Amino acid sequence: MDVLSLLKEDHRTVAALLDEAQECEPGDRRLDGLATKIEKALTVHAAIEEKFFYPMLRERSEESEDSVDVFEAYTEHELVKRLIALLKSGRQPAEKFKAELQVLGENVKHHVKEEESTIFGLARQLLAREELEELGEEMAAAKRQMTAASRNGARRKTPARKTARSRKTTGARTRRKTR
Numbered sequence: 001m002d003v004l005s006l007l008k009e010d011h012r013t014v015a016a017l018l019d020e021a022q023e024c025e026p027g028d029r030r031l032d033g034l035a036t037k038i039e040k041a042l043t044v045h046a047a048i049e050e051k052f053f054y055p056m057l058r059e060r061s062e063e064s065e066d067s068v069d070v071f072e073a074y075t076e077h078e079l080v081k082r083l084i085a086l087l088k089s090g091r092q093p094a095e096k097f098k099a100e101l102q103v104l105g106e107n108v109k110h111h112v113k114e115e116e117s118t119i120f121g122l123a124r125q126l127l128a129r130e131e132l133e134e135l136g137e138e139m140a141a142a143k144r145q146m147t148a149a150s151r152n153g154a155r156r157k158t159p160a161r162k163t164a165r166s167r168k169t170t171g172a173r174t175r176r177k178t179r
């Protein structure tokens, strides 16, 4: 997969999580889990971009204007990281936590919009098709590694919870037969 498709896929995943969080009322039990997923996804995403993608664009940018665009992307990442740190610092009161998630969502949306237009445009201009492919493979591998590492790190003892959903969905509906 080429780097642009990989990043777009990441963007869609995070956007869906942010939308789900946006629909929750403050204090909704789902928010904690959603926030954790969002934090993890964004952390890995920003890390692989900063390790592989942005440096390559910086290196190739000859126009000062293009360099500014790449630095803008870095700066937006810094903001997102600060917002993630804020989310991690405490999740109470519920309204404050919800507001922080909302601000994170707004910032991520802005960043994604600019990245998919300006930065992707720059990448198409400065990198050859094969390079976009290679970068994509490299970043996908790094992403798998980081995701696995964070999963292993998160293996703590958590009490088993009963899932209401599994009970609700089994046999709740009978399939309608077509004749």
Ligand SMILES: [Fe+2]
Pocket: 045, 046, 049, 073, 077, 111, 115
């Ligand atoms: Fe980014």
